[in-house]
Amino acid sequence: MGELRKRIRKTSLHARIMSAEDTVPFFKNGMDLGWSGFTPVGYPKVVPAALADHVEKNGLQGKMRFNLFIGASIGGEVEDRWASLQMTDKRWPYQTGKVIQKQVNDGTVRMGDKHLSLYAQDLAYGFYTKDNGGRFDLGLIEASGITEDGGIILAGSIGVAPEVIQNADKLIIEINTAIPSFEGLHDIVMTERPPFKKPYLVTRVDDRVGSLHVPCDPDKIVAIVESRMPDNGRPLSPPDEISEQIAANILDFFQFEVKAGRLPKNLLPLQSGVGNIANAVVGGMVKGPFANVKVWTEVLQDTMLDFFDSGKLDFASSTSLSLSVDGFKRLYADWEKYTSRVVLRPIQFSNHPEAIRRLGVIAMNTPVEFDIYGHANSTLVGGTRMINGIGGSGDFLRNAYLSIMHTPSTRPSKSDPTGITCVVPMVPHVDHTEHDLDVLVTEQGLADLRGLCPRERAKEIVDKCVHSDYKPIMQDYFERARRECFERNVGHEPHMLFKVFKMQQKLAEKGTMKIDNWD
């Protein structure tokens, strides 16, 4: 309790300290809730657990349902438990967890996803809660402290916490005393409404333009609860041979671009998604020839600590410290060294086109699949089944100096080790269009699409990216589509529209996308 009181520097707020159980009456069925949290760090833990206990003990399953607006994913122990107890109705804009994912796809949970920078902005504009006056009934925020003026010092992620604090009628703050105070690590700007929005005056990754805490009317804080539950973080996906090869293809490309004078020697600020390819790329940078590198991204994973340790990474901006349990230990053990080179910002800022274009970010993300003309599917397997959500991929890919997507050329199906090709004639769902992507990479090679017309792109992608098991099928598709479309003068981007998902159909029926022909 001593540490808790020390963290709440506005002493009049000590009177609002209560147990997690005591917050249960604040929650009513059907409420719009805004939470802190991002990939899964910095989300409230003890209050959601107490409410879940309450629902479970009292048999309130299906009678206490909520609309959850969070920055991105939160820990499965909260997400899936709430879903299991039928507590989740709407869920924006991203989720991970087996139970929640099933419910998103069986119609139980109403999920929506939007580019994170737009999502944060529209949240502040009140678009998602417009039937509720644009407000949240309740905001739930994990913080590491409160200033003398009631300003909220957030914890290991920012996400949409500022927008939630701004638009919530009431706030419950969880102060996490199991982690250090993160004061000094944040660069907070609030979402203003037009016509009164102002520029974000960053011209370098390490510029600071905001404040160290989120301003907050202390009268909105109805409860402060101590939490001693550390973030479980995100375990690291180890790189495999294929992702190492993809990373090597990308690093070769960077060297080529530097030589051609289109990239400076220290590159431009890197954005790298999550997953084993992203980790292999950062692993490659650790051993690679580029120094004085900067990172402008939305998640920092453990490999970034290695990157700092290598002396080659100068500075990193993110919205979340998406570290593993071991990663957090490393961070806390060498706090000054790492945190003097890191800043965390709200997603409406970290993912804002204004910053991404001005800084000239190099964006790298993994899709489910891409097609021969350069459209990519990031969210819906088979065009219908949601995995996690679009996240920030569209913010970065649309606005980057170089937009790169990387994927293995194939994935195994149940019966065939290369039963699924990740390069298809037409993706069954488009999250990123041909107008957005510059470079596509698999372990087979790298296709540089800049300046190419669709037919040239198809040739380049099939030549460079497709696995040998699928090359004849894809070449045949393109040749036939070309011939058929040219005959009717409709061949800017040739397709056989009425056969285009034949490979997906074979997968559904036979467990492999290897079709015999396109007849």
Place this chain on the structure above:
Amino acid sequence: MGELRKRIRKTSLHARIMSAEDTVPFFKNGMDLGWSGFTPVGYPKVVPAALADHVEKNGLQGKMRFNLFIGASIGGEVEDRWASLQMTDKRWPYQTGKVIQKQVNDGTVRMGDKHLSLYAQDLAYGFYTKDNGGRFDLGLIEASGITEDGGIILAGSIGVAPEVIQNADKLIIEINTAIPSFEGLHDIVMTERPPFKKPYLVTRVDDRVGSLHVPCDPDKIVAIVESRMPDNGRPLSPPDEISEQIAANILDFFQFEVKAGRLPKNLLPLQSGVGNIANAVVGGMVKGPFANVKVWTEVLQDTMLDFFDSGKLDFASSTSLSLSVDGFKRLYADWEKYTSRVVLRPIQFSNHPEAIRRLGVIAMNTPVEFDIYGHANSTLVGGTRMINGIGGSGDFLRNAYLSIMHTPSTRPSKSDPTGITCVVPMVPHVDHTEHDLDVLVTEQGLADLRGLCPRERAKEIVDKCVHSDYKPIMQDYFERARRECFERNVGHEPHMLFKVFKMQQKLAEKGTMKIDNWD
């Protein structure tokens, strides 16, 4: 000649004055050419005509082919004549004209399209001409004058003229003496390269942050040619009953949003595309209840002059004066009145996410079709045949405060007056995704998609936007897709993937999209 010399205030450049015919030797087969011009105003006219004459007279068809990089469309008399003479190889990023369109779709012309703000930027970065050191061999610019320092005073459009002037090895300037000097009407900022890019410090539509002319090394100017050919401009598409109804739906929505406190009384800066719906919307604004309105867009059509005349439009920012012949007459007759309230900017600025988000633009554009989940096709009929290009629609729709797409609910086929539905289960080509669009409108009604999950969006769109001839077909599709996908827990966004283009197939075979059932 007196007027021409007067327009060239840097007198040492008078020595470069020559006839259009004399510029022919500057052109070599295979060159990368950058031109001024946008929707079709401000493009070079006499030099392209002289070169076409040369090709025609000397039987050089197919032996003098060029890669053309322009802001958007140019006049058909140049575009189609060059295409007819097989002079056009690559063509970026937008075209109008029967001959060029045919060639784009039969494989003769290699066209590519990208969001205009990105296109301009990537042009400056040298991405489209990277095999040529990122340069243009020759830039062709229509201007209305040259300053004492060699600065280029552009004419009725800006487009990518600054980027062309910046990156061209040699420049031919057409000074158009049939139009007034446009000095004072332009707000020019150049495209800087990262890591040295700076903010665009506009916070109001009528802020000015750039210069009145494009800086230019006079040694690059190899020829100056007088032109007396006025812009033919863009004839106005008159509104019809359907577009009037769509406009009425949109104006009702604006009033609703003002009442709800989500829009200020004078709205937010409007972006409106071209075509009869756009003109009906502006027509509605002229008679409507909103005053002190501002416009931040890429094209100003004749209806904007009516809007100014009504006293309700305060200021307009654009990249082009896309007026009709009569519209230009009105402009020139009342030059001071109109031009004191208009500014023209480069497309990398007019279409930049930074400005569009900060100002909170309301974007309105017409697609070919949209689907029940909120994806839109703006470019490829049937997924393969290019019409014009994506233009700036994606720049505005992705970044707007409100993203609106409007279309008639049906269009006639050859045999059926409602043979084509513009609301389909899945668009066969995606230019704008479900993550980008807020509001869809037809003459049937308006669907507000903000905060809805895909299945809710489908219900709203089918209820509000679909024509009665297609409502049962679409309802049946959605219900069956929902049932089938929920059974397999794959129904976040339900589809029957292997039947999804059945309506398009019927159109191809029977001339109507009215199918009997989804079996």
